[in-house]
Amino acid sequence: xxxxxxxxxxxxxxxxxxxxxxxxxxxxxxxxxxxxxxxxxxxxxxxxxxxxxxxxxxxxxxxxxxxxxxxxxxxxxxxxxxxxxxxxxxxxxxxxxxxxxxxxxxxxxxxxxxxxxxxxxxxxxxx
Numbered sequence: 001x002x003x004x005x006x007x008x009x010x011x012x013x014x015x016x017x018x019x020x021x022x023x024x025x026x027x028x029x030x031x032x033x034x035x036x037x038x039x040x041x042x043x044x045x046x047x048x049x050x051x052x053x054x055x056x057x058x059x060x061x062x063x064x065x066x067x068x069x070x071x072x073x074x075x076x077x078x079x080x081x082x083x084x085x086x087x088x089x090x091x092x093x094x095x096x097x098x099x100x101x102x103x104x105x106x107x108x109x110x111x112x113x114x115x116x117x118x119x120x121x122x123x124x125x126x127x
Contacts, residue, residue, distance in 0.1 A: 001050060004081065005112050005124055010042045012092050013076040019114065021124045032118045035073050037094040041101035041115040042122075043069075044079060046088035048109025062089050065108055072096055098125065 010019040017027045045061035073094040080087045098115050105113040116122040
């Protein structure tokens with residue numbers, strides 16, 4: 001499972017920005033600069049525990065997650081498998097630190113989430 005998460009591509013919708021694990025992303029750094037933020041998390045509520053659920057169940061929890069993120073600047077995103085056969089709705093949360101990312105991932109039953117800081121490589125954190 002770890003290899004699947006590490007090979008995934010984390011995309012910010014309508015931006016052309018793709019985040020890869022353990023890579024520095026200058027386009028993401030520019031976005032952070034534009035929004036005057038220096039840290040971020042990429043989170044989802046889809047398929048808790050890595051178990052497939054219906055679209056309806058995933059959308060309901062994704063809306064709840066978005067409500068929990070109301071104090072942040074949030075951009076729509078998509079987490080995609082390397083081969084493109086699997087995708088999950090996600091959010092890029094600007095200004096969220098790793099500790100809050102852990103809390104959100106735990107609250108929504110996630111196995112991992114991506115986070116980082118401006119000028120640094122992204123980090124995949126497993127729970």
